Each structure stands twice: as C-alpha cells, then as structure tokens.
Amino acid sequence: MSIKYIAIHIMSCAILSFSAFSEELPVETSDRHQKGMAMAGKLFPGLDPDALALPKKFQKYTIEHLFGDVWQGTEISLQERSLATCAALIAMNRTSEQKIHFAVARNIGIPREKLEEIIAHVAHYAGWPVAMSSFHTLNAVWPTNEVTKD
Structure with a gap:
C-alpha cells in the first residue's frame, strides 16, 4: 500500500x-x-x-x-482498522483527526491503555513531540479520570 x-x-x-x-x-x-x-x-x-x-x-x-x-473488509477487525488509523494519524501529527478517531476507538471498545501504548510505540518512529501532542489530544478526548466501560 x-x-x-x-x-x-x-x-x-x-x-x-x-x-x-x-x-x-x-x-x-x-x-x-x-x-x-x-x-x-x-x-x-x-x-x-x-x-x-x-x-x-x-x-x-x-x-x-x-x-x-x-x-x-474482513481481513482485519474493526478494532484493528481503528488502531491502524489512529497510529497513522499519530505518526502524521494530525491532532484534529486524532480527536475524531480516538473517540471512534473508544466508541468501539478499544481500551485507553491500547491507545497509550500505540502512541508510545509510534513515538520511537515518528518522534517524541508527535507523541506528546497525541497524549494531549487523547487526554482532551478521553480524560484519565473518567470511568471506563468494561
């Protein structure tokens, strides 16, 4: 691709x-x-x-x-598609779009911890400032003090 x-x-x-x-x-x-x-x-x-x-x-x-x-597509799950989209948006530092897709990830049951791990992983390839921006965006969309659905 x-x-x-x-x-x-x-x-x-x-x-x-x-x-x-x-x-x-x-x-x-x-x-x-x-x-x-x-x-x-x-x-x-x-x-x-x-x-x-x-x-x-x-x-x-x-x-x-x-x-x-x-x-x-059926080759990967909806959650995997969402995580791939979030990873790409993180790497490109597209914070406006991250807001949308971090909310999508939450809506379809992806735990916040997975998004945190994706951001930390991408930081090593796309840069630390990109990760910092992404964590700020994630915190705006999904505050750490909110109760999560299990």
Whole structure:
C-alpha cells in the first residue's frame, strides 16, 4: 500500500462526511451506500450533520468507498482498522483527526491503555513531540479520570 493511498485514506477518514446525514442529499439505495451509512453511524454515533459541509461527490466517495468498502473488509477487525488509523494519524501529527478517531476507538471498545501504548510505540518512529501532542489530544478526548466501560 503506497504512502499516497494511506494519506488519502486517512484524510478521507479525518474529514468525514458529516453533511452526508443531512436531508439535503438525495436518498441513496445502493448496497455500498447503505453499508457505508451503517458503518459511519457505528463509528460516529450522535454525529452532528451540520458540523462540516463537503462537496456531494466527496461525500459519496466517503460514504460509499471509505465506509462502504474500506472499513467493511474482513481481513482485519474493526478494532484493528481503528488502531491502524489512529497510529497513522499519530505518526502524521494530525491532532484534529486524532480527536475524531480516538473517540471512534473508544466508541468501539478499544481500551485507553491500547491507545497509550500505540502512541508510545509510534513515538520511537515518528518522534517524541508527535507523541506528546497525541497524549494531549487523547487526554482532551478521553480524560484519565473518567470511568471506563468494561
């Protein structure tokens, strides 16, 4: 998998198609669209449809390809996909997108301790400042004093 493809995947994940849930879009009935919408709903419960407006074509790519295909694969688990996405965002120091995907990780049952370990591991490859920024972001999204669900 090329760096360019990974970057496109990560940016697509990060931007998200919040407005894809608004009433302005035509109702799609394709299987990929339905699967994509279901996955987006699972990853981002309580999504604010007015949070970000994207061009309709990019919304379609995000829902149908990213969430309807890429996040649907069976070769690795949903949690593994989430951890891979978080690791890439950590390495690229994309703190805005980390906020989104650290919350996704939490939503799908990944323990905070795993994210902490991923950040510490990536620090040795991407740099200490990247890890420090990521820990600040994780603490903003998931404070250490919060009770976790087991």
